[in-house]
Amino acid sequence: MSDLKKILINKNLTCKSIWFMRQAGRYLPEFQDIRSKNPNFINLCFNSELCCEITLQPIKRFDLDSAIIFSDILLIPHVLGQKVKFIPNKGPNLNKFELEKFLNNKRKNFTEKLFPVYDAIRKTRKKLKKNKALIAFIGAPWTLITYMLGVKKNELKSLKDKKAVINKITEPLIDYLCTHIKNQVNAGADVIQIFDSWAGLLENSDLPDLCYEPNSKIVSYCKKNQIPTICFPKGIGKNYKDFNEKVRPDGLNLDYDLDPNWAKENLNDVVLQGGMHPEILFKSDEVIYKEAKKYLDIFKDVPYIFNLGHGILPETNPEKLDKLIKFVRKQK
Numbered sequence: 123m124s125d126l127k128k129i130l131i132n133k134n135l136t137c138k139s140i141w142f143m144r145q146a147g148r149y150l151p152e153f154q155d156i157r158s159k160n161p162n163f164i165n166l167c168f169n170s171e172l173c174c175e176i177t178l179q180p181i182k183r184f185d186l187d188s189a190i191i192f193s194d195i196l197l198i199p200h201v202l203g204q205k206v207k208f209i210p211n212k213g214p215n216l217n218k219f220e221l222e223k224f225l226n227n228k229r230k231n232f233t234e235k236l237f238p239v240y241d242a243i244r245k246t247r248k249k250l251k252k253n254k255a256l257i258a259f260i261g262a263p264w265t266l267i268t269y270m271l272g273v274k275k276n277e278l279k280s281l282k283d284k285k286a287v288i289n290k291i292t293e294p295l296i297d298y299l300c301t302h303i304k305n306q307v308n309a310g311a312d313v314i315q316i317f318d319s320w321a322g323l324l325e326n327s328d329l330p331d332l333c334y335e336p337n338s339k340i341v342s343y344c345k346k347n348q349i350p351t352i353c354f355p356k357g358i359g360k361n362y363k364d365f366n367e368k369v370r371p372d373g374l375n376l377d378y379d380l381d382p383n384w385a386k387e388n389l390n391d392v393v394l395q396g397g398m399h400p401e402i403l404f405k406s407d408e409v410i411y412k413e414a415k416k417y418l419d420i421f422k423d424v425p426y427i428f429n430l431g432h433g434i435l436p437e438t439n440p441e442k443l444d445k446l447i448k449f450v451r452k453q454k
């Protein structure tokens with residue numbers, strides 16, 4: 123069993139699990155090389171050979187104990203009928219949402235369209251050592267909805283008008299996401315991370331319905347199926363405590379705005395992961411080591427998974443990441 127799974131399931135303190143969000147990505151020249159030959163990002167996500175190769179790139183380079191499958195949360199709206207395009211330097215662009223079209227989707231077609239993702243997981247699991255975990259992931263309903271309905275930071279006032287549509291799509295979306303989780307686990311994934319990257323956009327009063335409740339339904343589904351989960355409700359500050367108590371995931375990824383001492387004190391019966399600001403990797407080695415040691419010291423007597431408070435930034439020097447991993451491995 124991988125250290126990641128041992129920590130999440132048995133709370134085994136002596137294991138050391140290190141992995142990074144976006145560990146397969148643009149900061150790696152070997153990824154850039156593949157990417158430059160594959161200008162269509164969505165097509166790349168449906169190429170199981172290349173997804174397998176990209177997933178293993180950071181594993182070959184660094185002493186990591188888990189791989190995260192190369193894919194994207196936006197493949198879900200894409201296969202549900204809302205074509206996704208990635209505009210260079212502008213991010214994702216989705217076709218207009220059509221409720222009828224969305225509701226007319228069939229689960230069988232959904233699974234068939236995502237076959238290349240499951241195939242990539244099968245291929246990767248075969249090539250990955252048994253003691254390394256393969257993490258698969260989904261976007262939480264609210265985060266997917268922000269892209270599907272085009273909810274932007276400064277447009278939250280219009281959220282009220284969108285509530286009726288959101289209510290109609292949340293349940294079917296949860297159902298598709300659970301199907302996607304099950305299919306990924308059947309293909310060989312060991313752990314599921316649930317990204318609610320835009321949870322921080324929500325008013326406190328909307329968190330129960332739009333964040334806690336959907337995450338909780340998905341985590342319950344995973345518990346029933348003995349699938350370990352790590353949630354990441356980014357940007358909700360001290361509401362992490364409420365989130366933890368209502369959703370009860372196995373693991374919780376801290377974002378870089380959270381005070382790790384507060385987190386240790388207030389987030390109980392859950393394995394904590396990450397927290398360090400990804401921009402720290404732009405600093406000198408001394409600053410990086412000092413910051414990493416801060417997290418390791420705070421969490422030294424509880425199960426802790428080393429990671430960051432968000433994904434590795436594209437400008438990161440891979441050498442710095444290598445030094446950080448070696449430093450973390452050296453600590454007791």
Ligand code: CP3
Pocket residue numbers: 142143144145146147148157163190191192193194195196208213214259317319433
């Ligand atoms: O290494 C890994 O972590 C696995 C691969 C992974 C990608 N996306 C590949 C990717 C994962 C886990 C994701 C999750 C994802 N995708 C999230 C949640 C995590 C987070 O970052 O908050 C979100 C919100 C998305 C949606 C998305 N995909 C955006 C907004 C963008 C464009 C801007 C950006 O952040 O890169 C993508 C594209 C994307 N997904 C790239 C990669 C490597 C960059 C593609 C490129 O231009 O080469």
